[in-house]
Amino acid sequence: MTKDEALFEFLLRTGDNGLVLAQRLGEWCGHAHQLESDIALTNVALDNIGQARMALTEAGKVEGKGRSEDDLAFHRTEMEFRNNLLLEQENGDFAQTITRQFLFDVFQFELLSGLKSSSNEFLQSFAIKSLKEVTYHRSLSSDWMVRLGDGTELSHDKMQNALNLLWQYTGELFEKTEADDILIADGVIPDLEKLKESWDDIVGQVIKEATLEIPDTKGFMATGSRRGEHTEFLGYILAEMQYLPRTMPEAKW
């Protein structure tokens, strides 16, 4: 694997994470429990789509085959998507949506903090710009974790259930492939294993303050996205997202 191939892989993963999450958050639009949350969720979706566009455009450049952000978003199949499984999980209720958001936000915050000192110029400026956004996302989702975890008995149960469901998808965020090893060795990306330590720490603190418990998955963690093996949800997300450009491949929009 060349360095460019490794970088392409990482950019796809970052872009796809933003895109798939934005797609999920977009489903909420107009349906949240109050206007302020509608606006906040749309805001997070917008930031994520912005990050996805930057990362996918750069991925196309690094690949060097003339693929645009839209070519990559609309004309790849399930197995070619590299987003983490966590992001494609269903919205469920607000508890599930916000828990998914929180688990990812803490990861993304740590990743971007590391990328600020990347040896790659694009990733460095990408990180500086995105970190401002993700700092807000993380504070929004952490606040909701605590508010709902330590709210009513009902909200507490819903949050614990969400955590129980989603925890199995967190291990995969830190998985390393050959591409990661190459990029870590070159100082392009931070060591994912080290990120895990601060992730564990922050996630643990918030969960504690929310009076929730870290679920015991008996060591089980879902895996697969690094190889393009996703959960059943991704196919539907792509079917919906891609149908129009695929139906009319000659059209410009």
Place this chain on the structure above:
Amino acid sequence: MELAEREKEFQEKIDKGQKIEAKEWMPENYRKQLIRMISQHAHSEIVGMLPEGNWITRAPSLRRKAVLLAKVQDEAGHGLYLYSAAETLGIDREKMIEQLITGKAKYSSIFNYPTLTWADIGAIGWLVDGAAIVNQTMLARGSYGPYSRAMVRICKEESFHNRQGYEIIYELANGTPEQKKMAQDSLNRWWGPSMQMLGPSDADSKNSAETMKWKIKVESNDTVRQRFIDRTVPQAIAAGLTIPDPDLKFNEETQHWEIGDIDWEEFYQVIKGYGPCNHKRMKARQDAEAEGAWVREAAAAHAEKKRNKKAHQAA
């Protein structure tokens, strides 16, 4: 001061073109008319998020997706802003939302039409927001300060939406034959409802006389509609699309475009609840309220716990 005297003084202020502010005295009916109009406007922004939100996950490019998300977010912001403007008149948001989901309050009937294709996202921005801007530019000159200022701010964003919508339609109309067909079909479906959306002729409007006397509205529905027609017809021609009205013609003498009859029967039918999406739109708002109840309760419970903790620490 006698009521009649106060009313006279109030009317003088209005006639002089002074703005009325929240804390000033106003006739009860002035207050009621404004609450009706502003809350109806706020509800329209919120319900209007639904037909557009319908296409966020299917927007055909990432740029279009981002722009659409931003637009729908703007509408939510307008809703929030307008609910606040209505709150200055002594009604709270909770009450207004209850009126919406129980069907007591109305919203713009045009949002009871479906967005069937991507072109409809263009048509909403071009026609629906276009008609709204013409109307709101007029309302921005109205007598109630908080509402007129809200209109100024909202109009700026709506102008942006309007351009984006037209750009979508223009691009489609000048795209592949299938895309052009999509654009024309969309115009065919949205033209009639957007003619209706500015309201019946003033002779038939039960609220117009009063709202015009108080300068809540400063121009008639027909005047506003004519302005909308005059600016929209040339845009359709420039895009190469045909306005679906066989009676449409340009009057050289008046320099206005004249249209055929507007289907008011359809308008009243949709207002009464028999439009293509009335049920779906109302259900979406009702579900959001019902399914969000536990979140609002939990947030309140948490805030209460925090307050108690603080009080305990202070003691």
